Amino acid sequence: MHDTLEQSRVQQRARLLDWLGGQQQAMQDLLHRIVDIDSGSRDEAGILAVAQALRERLEAAGVAVRFEDVPGYGVLLHADVPGPGEGAPIYLMGHMDTVFPAGTVARRPFRVEEGRAYGPGVADMKSGLVLNVFVAEAFARCGGLGAPLKLFFSCDEEIGSPATRQTIMDTVRGARAVFNAEPGRVSGNLVTSRKGSMAVEFEVQGVAAHAGINHAAGASALEAMARKLLALHALTDPATGTTTNVGVLQGGIVPNMVAPHAKAELDVRYTAQTDPDALMERIRAIVEEESVPRTQGRVTAVRRTLPMAPTPDALLQLYRRGAQSLGFDVQGEFTGGAADSGLTASVGVPTLCATGPVGGHPHTEREYCELATFVPRAQAVALAIFDHP
Numbered sequence: 001m002h003d004t005l006e007q008s009r010v011q012q013r014a015r016l017l018d019w020l021g022g023q024q025q026a027m028q029d030l031l032h033r034i035v036d037i038d039s040g041s042r043d044e045a046g047i048l049a050v051a052q053a054l055r056e057r058l059e060a061a062g063v064a065v066r067f068e069d070v071p072g073y074g075v076l077l078h079a080d081v082p083g084p085g086e087g088a089p090i091y092l093m094g095h096m097d098t099v100f101p102a103g104t105v106a107r108r109p110f111r112v113e114e115g116r117a118y119g120p121g122v123a124d125m126k127s128g129l130v131l132n133v134f135v136a137e138a139f140a141r142c143g144g145l146g147a148p149l150k151l152f153f154s155c156d157e158e159i160g161s162p163a164t165r166q167t168i169m170d171t172v173r174g175a176r177a178v179f180n181a182e183p184g185r186v187s188g189n190l191v192t193s194r195k196g197s198m199a200v201e202f203e204v205q206g207v208a209a210h211a212g213i214n215h216a217a218g219a220s221a222l223e224a225m226a227r228k229l230l231a232l233h234a235l236t237d238p239a240t241g242t243t244t245n246v247g248v249l250q251g252g253i254v255p256n257m258v259a260p261h262a263k264a265e266l267d268v269r270y271t272a273q274t275d276p277d278a279l280m281e282r283i284r285a286i287v288e289e290e291s292v293p294r295t296q297g298r299v300t301a302v303r304r305t306l307p308m309a310p311t312p313d314a315l316l317q318l319y320r321r322g323a324q325s326l327g328f329d330v331q332g333e334f335t336g337g338a339a340d341s342g343l344t345a346s347v348g349v350p351t352l353c354a355t356g357p358v359g360g361h362p363h364t365e366r367e368y369c370e371l372a373t374f375v376p377r378a379q380a381v382a383l384a385i386f387d388h389p
């Protein structure tokens with residue numbers, strides 16, 4: 001009895017790998033189709049069109065798909081792979097939005113050159129969406145699931161998930177694992193921890209005065225801003241992994257006027273070991289301090305992404321064992337870039353990120369996807385699901 005079970009598992013595993021092994025061209029075709037749809041964040045029609053294309057493929061394989069409206073942003077795609085209904089599910093996650101505005105596809109549509117695909121969002125992360133869809137389809141067609149398998153694709157990741165962060169956390173809470181299909185690193189590596197980020201906008205109000213006639217009557221918002229910038233940059237600490245960067249600075253009116261106003265945008269990155277509230281309090285204190293007499297600073301906006309707590313080693317090793325049996329190996333990497341995997345890890349769900357095909361130069365015109373990694377990385381995700389305890 002045990003032998004037959006064992007045998008049928010071996011056969012099931014081979015069926016999954018075989019089926020995925022034959023899908024290279026179909027994966028590429030679906031990638032072509034969705035890369036050629038502009039779907040920048042907040043492009044509701046574009047996001048919906050991408051979701052529809054994925055839905056068609058999934059439903060044809062018997063995977064039930066449901067859209068959830070996110071007004072102003074598009075839709076969320078939820079899908080359930082038919083199989084065992086018991087126990088905590090495994091999620092294949094991704095985001096359908098890109099950083100590229102409408103019109104980008106017309107200028108530089110999908111193309112393939114020397115084994116690499118190019119086009120807006122081709123790596124980050126339309127190829128990852130395609131990979132997840134085919135893994136789901138593989139299980140729908142071949143069976144072999146030990147736990148419920150679900151897809152969850154969001155629509156506003158590239159702008160920090162303002163509309164969907166709560167839904168993401170509520171959806172995956174209690175799940176067995178999340179595989180987030182951000183592009184694999186150029187090395188092929190996965191991402192096993194990420195920094196969190198804060199985008200802080202602030203302004204300084206000073207007192208205008210003629211710089212020649214009554215200089216002393218003025219209070220320079222620019223001088224105050226310069227002092228704040230230095231104090232904020234001094235919060236950078238390589239020992240804790242915290243970085244601060246004032247990347248945008250505006251202020252003043254004309255050279256012969258003491259500047260009455262200045263504003264700036266600060267980017268902060270921190271690890272899961274850092275208390276973000278305490279860090280934000282230090283930032284607020286610097287902004288609100290009267291750095292120059294009679295000036296006033298205030299924070300005008302804060303946007304946060306959560307750090308991704310380290311992936312449990314068991315999950316990384318599970319993926320690695322599958323990958324090794326397919327003939328490649330990967331390591332886990334740490335990155336300063338934020339992603340939705342931070343949200344899923346923050347609710348305690350073991351999360352492995354960058355399980356998509358290998359890609360490079362995301363968020364640039366040179367972005368590419370390494371097409372030869374499509375099938376093996378889809379197979380590796382499928383094995384990690386198949387072998388998941």
Ligand SMILES: [Zn+2]
Pocket residue numbers: 095124125157182183339
């Ligand atoms: Zn991404």
